[in-house]
Amino acid sequence: MIIKVCGMREEANVREVEQLGADWMGFIFYPKSPRYVGKTLAYLPESVKKVGIFVNEDTDRLLTLAEKNRLDILQLHGDESPELCKALQEKDFLVIKAFGITTEKPFPSELTERYEDCCDYFLFDTHTDLYGGSGRKFGWEILSDYQGGTPFLLSGGISPEDVEEVKRFSHPKCVGIDLNSGFETSPAVKNTQLLQKFISAFR
Numbered sequence: 201m202i203i204k205v206c207g208m209r210e211e212a213n214v215r216e217v218e219q220l221g222a223d224w225m226g227f228i229f230y231p232k233s234p235r236y237v238g239k240t241l242a243y244l245p246e247s248v249k250k251v252g253i254f255v256n257e258d259t260d261r262l263l264t265l266a267e268k269n270r271l272d273i274l275q276l277h278g279d280e281s282p283e284l285c286k287a288l289q290e291k292d293f294l295v296i297k298a299f300g301i302t303t304e305k306p307f308p309s310e311l312t313e314r315y316e317d318c319c320d321y322f323l324f325d326t327h328t329d330l331y332g333g334s335g336r337k338f339g340w341e342i343l344s345d346y347q348g349g350t351p352f353l354l355s356g357g358i359s360p361e362d363v364e365e366v367k368r369f370s371h372p373k374c375v376g377i378d379l380n381s382g383f384e385t386s387p388a389v390k391n392t393q394l395l396q397k398f399i400s401a402f403r
């Protein structure tokens with residue numbers, strides 16, 4: 201299973217998390233996020249895949265940031281179209297389309313189906329008007345209604361005490377989990393002890 205640690209920014213913290221055995225590390229390029237990278241990242245990790253998180257970003261700016269930060273994967277949290285996802289794949293990026301899920305509505309199969317042929321992964325996150333990083337979980341049982349072919353990461357408010365529940369979660373297309381605000385001491389600063397404990401218990 202892929203473990204992605206998201207919302208990283210500070211050099212020392214990036215170096216520490218790189219040593220913990222995470223597979224992917226996420227950097228948020230959405231200016232309204234408290235985890236916004238802002239200025240240039242002082243250190244780009246080598247031993248993890250670097251994921252850039254974007255929300256309805258201008259395509260030229262997205263590509264400039266992707267090149268500058270040597271991003272491997274683009275995670276799109278806004279209303280990005282299937283055509284944009286396809287165009288980014290054709291530029292040799294892996295593409296993750298994030299979907300905000302709520303149990304108050306049926307699983308959005310009609311929406312996810314439109315992205316089946318243009319994304320490498322989906323990410324199922326808790327619906328929020330802020331696009332992501334809510335720190336809240338949704339009822340994962342709704343994912344039994346996801347019958348698509350694209351592998352997905354489970355996301356949204358996963359915290360240290362969820363490790364057993366995450367291990368019990370099972371879906372044939374779930375290939376990973378996303379850890380973000382639940383492991384922070386302050387926005388964009390991860391508690392490496394909590395992460396280490398979670399990762400060893402999860403593996």
Ligand SMILES: O=C(O)c1ccccc1N[C@@H]1O[C@H](COP(=O)(O)O)[C@@H](O)[C@H]1O
Pocket residue numbers: 206207226228230233234235253255277323325326330331332333334335336355356357358378379380381382
């Ligand atoms: O973390 C943010 O601030 C953020 C803002 C806008 C879009 C995505 C964002 N983060 C992503 O949200 C999910 C869930 O995070 P959390 O566990 O609920 O804190 C995660 O994939 C982050 O990559």
